[in-house]
Amino acid sequence: MPEALQNLIRVLARLPGIGRRTAERMAYRLILRNQALLRDLQSALDRAARELTLCPRCGNLTSVEAVPCRICTDSNRDPAFLCIVEGAPDIQILEQARTFNGHYFCLQGKLSPHQQETITQPILERLLQRIQEDRVTEILLALNSDVESDATAAYLAEHLQPLGLRITRLAFGIPAGSGLAYSDPETLSRALKGRQAL
Amino acid sequence: MPEALQNLIRVLARLPGIGRRTAERMAYRLILRNQALLRDLQSALDRAARELTLCPRCGNLTSVEAVPCRICTDSNRDPAFLCIVEGAPDIQILEQARTFNGHYFCLQGKLSPHQQETITQPILERLLQRIQEDRVTEILLALNSDVESDATAAYLAEHLQPLGLRITRLAFGIPAGSGLAYSDPETLSRALKGRQAL
Numbered sequence: 001m002p003e004a005l006q007n008l009i010r011v012l013a014r015l016p017g018i019g020r021r022t023a024e025r026m027a028y029r030l031i032l033r034n035q036a037l038l039r040d041l042q043s044a045l046d047r048a049a050r051e052l053t054l055c056p057r058c059g060n061l062t063s064v065e066a067v068p069c070r071i072c073t074d075s076n077r078d079p080a081f082l083c084i085v086e087g088a089p090d091i092q093i094l095e096q097a098r099t100f101n102g103h104y105f106c107l108q109g110k111l112s113p114h115q116q117e118t119i120t121q122p123i124l125e126r127l128l129q130r131i132q133e134d135r136v137t138e139i140l141l142a143l144n145s146d147v148e149s150d151a152t153a154a155y156l157a158e159h160l161q162p163l164g165l166r167i168t169r170l171a172f173g174i175p176a177g178s179g180l181a182y183s184d185p186e187t188l189s190r191a192l193k194g195r196q197a198l
Numbered sequence: 199m200p201e202a203l204q205n206l207i208r209v210l211a212r213l214p215g216i217g218r219r220t221a222e223r224m225a226y227r228l229i230l231r232n233q234a235l236l237r238d239l240q241s242a243l244d245r246a247a248r249e250l251t252l253c254p255r256c257g258n259l260t261s262v263e264a265v266p267c268r269i270c271t272d273s274n275r276d277p278a279f280l281c282i283v284e285g286a287p288d289i290q291i292l293e294q295a296r297t298f299n300g301h302y303f304c305l306q307g308k309l310s311p312h313q314q315e316t317i318t319q320p321i322l323e324r325l326l327q328r329i330q331e332d333r334v335t336e337i338l339l340a341l342n343s344d345v346e347s348d349a350t351a352a353y354l355a356e357h358l359q360p361l362g363l364r365i366t367r368l369a370f371g372i373p374a375g376s377g378l379a380y381s382d383p384e385t386l387s388r389a390l391k392g393r394q395a396l
Contacts, residue, residue: 001259001290002249002250002259002260002264003249003261004242004245004246004248004249004261005246005259007242007245007246008242008243008246011235011238011239011242012242014235014238015224015227015228015235015239016220016224016227017223017224018220018224022214022215024290025214025215025287026215027246028286028287029213029214030213030243030246031246031247031250032252032259032285032286032287032306035247037209037212037213038243038246038247039247041209041210041213041243042240042243042244042247044202044205044208044209044210045206045228045239045243046240047202047205048202048203048205048206048225048229049233049236049237049240050202051200051201052200052202052203052229054230061200061203061226061229061230062200063200087226087230088226089222089223089226089230092199108230
């Protein structure tokens, strides 16, 4: 196999969810059948590298021409209601649900008590500054439901509790369109703990 | 979502086996976490576009510095034993099996009696010329086992039969490491038809 082809396959296989076999099929498709696709991918990457940046306020992905991002500058949204997410993809998913009308703060990863303070401290300081500046009254933790996310929630709760804000977390329970028969014990256990009065 | 991000996701979703959701994850990974990966992919694509070409003899992917390709110029291989494949990825797969020691000819797709002659005729002419030049004595059709590949095999057999060569096709049957219980009826039917005396 020519080295340039092996190299392309190796790089493609570093993308999330892409195994060696899929990377091979992608590489062959890019080179053999479809020179247009290769050129389009080259220019899409160039453009993304040139035009995209992180919003300095919330950490969302935004165009270099819209800094701060469209969410941060939207006067119809409430800056006092702050949603903490792990990263920009989570903002995208929440925005699709069209129910949250506050602002965001990206952790750019997970936090945990085991991490070095040199990593967690600057994030926490930026968050505290933001809370003060925007006179935040409620913090919504929009985190996943795995062990590391629970640790992140606990870490944040511990450090934010003294401020006397309302701190909430997304509810856990049975997903919409699903039923008890399809839920695992952990999901059911969380749904039971979070049961609501009718 | 910024337009440059939407554009990158759209292009990535055109790759084989990549759905919208995977394309989104790939785009975010490329932009958010890993600027090194984005740059590596850019340079891998540039390099592939610059350094890779098709071997003018067999149609395999090769480096521009190795034309004809390493298989075509390997003096230990027998040019009189010609293997016909659909495309370069098939050559890769056959070479991994390390049992074929002849030369290759890529159809760059499938042939069928229903296709226009303007498409099939030039391919057939190149193949006939190759057979003559290399004094080919056996043609092995290394095609898949779907209806269109059967049509391709029938089309080639019809046009090559008059030359009086030996024409063979890869055997169909139960895959290695598998058993009757895991084989579909069509596979079993083909394995039965191709049964061999012990």
